[in-house]
Amino acid sequence: MASVKVPPEHQPIFAAALPKDPRVQTLKMFGGVVAKVNGYVFAGLFARSVMVWLQEPDRSTALSLQGAAPFDPMGNGRARSSKVMLPDGIMAQPAQLRRWVRLAFEGAASLPPKVFKARRK
Numbered sequence: 001m002a003s004v005k006v007p008p009e010h011q012p013i014f015a016a017a018l019p020k021d022p023r024v025q026t027l028k029m030f031g032g033v034v035a036k037v038n039g040y041v042f043a044g045l046f047a048r049s050v051m052v053w054l055q056e057p058d059r060s061t062a063l064s065l066q067g068a069a070p071f072d073p074m075g076n077g078r079a080r081s082s083k084v085m086l087p088d089g090i091m092a093q094p095a096q097l098r099r100w101v102r103l104a105f106e107g108a109a110s111l112p113p114k115v116f117k118a119r120r121k
Helices: 010-017 058-063 088-092 094-109
Strands: 025-029 032-037 040-046 049-053 083-085
Touching: 010 032, 010 040, 010 094, 032 094, 040 094, 049 088, 049 094, 058 083, 058 094, 088 094
Parallel strands: none
Antiparallel strands: 025 032, 032 040, 040 049, 049 083
């Protein structure tokens, strides 16, 4: 699958859609930016859209949107967990983008903090 770069103009749109919560952490990943809470990635820029981690029934609702699909970063038919690629047009709909990112944040924030194992040296 040919790599599609994240358009630079999507960075501020994504940043504006993130909840104003001190628990939100952002880091560069996938050639874009991802947002985490409690150690879980809940949203991120990928290609020309946004990936969100959603619990049911929000995941099913998101997948019913025209142009949405299970998140398959390698394009090999192996979707990753409960992450959904929202339609590309979501980037032009700030209120809808904020809604989906908020739902993803709330779901991930409700989980117990992720425990990381110490790395071996």
